[in-house]
Amino acid sequence: DTGVSQDPRHKITKRGQNVTFRCDPISEHNRLYWYRQTLGQGPEFLTYFQNEAQLEKSRLLSDRFSAERPKGSFSTLEIQRTEQGDSAMYLCASSLVVVDTQYFGPGTRLTVL
Amino acid sequence: QKEVEQNSGPLSVPEGAIASLNCTYSDRGSQSFFWYRQYSGKSPELIMSIYSNGDKEDGRFTAQLNKASQYVSLLIRDSQPSDSATYLCAVNPTGNQFYFGTGTSLTVIP
Numbered sequence: 001d002t003g004v005s006q007d008p009r010h011k012i013t014k015r016g017q018n019v020t021f022r023c024d025p026i027s028e029h030n031r032l033y034w035y036r037q038t039l040g041q042g043p044e045f046l047t048y049f050q051n052e053a054q055l056e057k058s059r060l061l062s063d064r065f066s067a068e069r070p071k072g073s074f075s076t077l078e079i080q081r082t083e084q085g086d087s088a089m090y091l092c093a094s095s096l097v098v099v100d101t102q103y104f105g106p107g108t109r110l111t112v113l
Numbered sequence: 114q115k116e117v118e119q120n121s122g123p124l125s126v127p128e129g130a131i132a133s134l135n136c137t138y139s140d141r142g143s144q145s146f147f148w149y150r151q152y153s154g155k156s157p158e159l160i161m162s163i164y165s166n167g168d169k170e171d172g173r174f175t176a177q178l179n180k181a182s183q184y185v186s187l188l189i190r191d192s193q194p195s196d197s198a199t200y201l202c203a204v205n206p207t208g209n210q211f212y213f214g215t216g217t218s219l220t221v222i223p
Contacts, residue, residue: 042201042213056209091156100145100205104156
């Protein structure tokens with residue numbers, strides 16, 4: 001499968017715990033995006049990388065959220081001290097710089113108890 | 114004002130009819146426009162992209178763009194029950210960040 005992959009697909013955690021998600025983009029894609037989606041809403045932009053550089057981060061993104069893409073390939077999104085309001089689907093997408101069409105991974109569904 | 118606005122629906126059409134989905138956007142300088150389909154519990158799946166004014170056809174799907182009116186639409190001809198999903202409009206105003214609408218829920222009635 002050469003599409004975008006995400007791991008884990010589901011995560012249940014207790015409030016206050018830290019969680020980390022992984023995204024593997026389509027291999028030749030140099031842009032990688034993270035989104036959050038709650039029920040009845042469209043995907044909300046969190047941050048994006050071009051290669052290993054994090055170029056933009058949503059102003060709405062709490063300091064508890066951090067993302068990395070250390071070698072310009074896979075990326076991780078960490079949420080520290082999770083809150084119930086963090087419960088959502090976390091989506092990763094990738095694209096080429098020259099063609100801005102994004103392709104989404106299957107998502108990680110986070111439930112904070 | 115939201116960057117991208119869509120009628121949340123639900124929109125119901127009979128099987129075989131044309132479904133028309135609409136989207137407006139606020140940034141007049143936007144250059145890239147996308148339609149995604151999202152089944153319940155799944156991630157968005159790209160249907161079409163459009164960059165120039167006018168129509169773009171791909172099978173049963175036609176995207177229409179009118180930059181002067183800041184309006185994008187998606188027509189689905191010969192609608193099938195398998196088309197029942199939420200359709201998301203996305204706009205990329207700056208070449209970096211994408212903005213999505215809240216989606217329109219479509220139900221095709223057999």
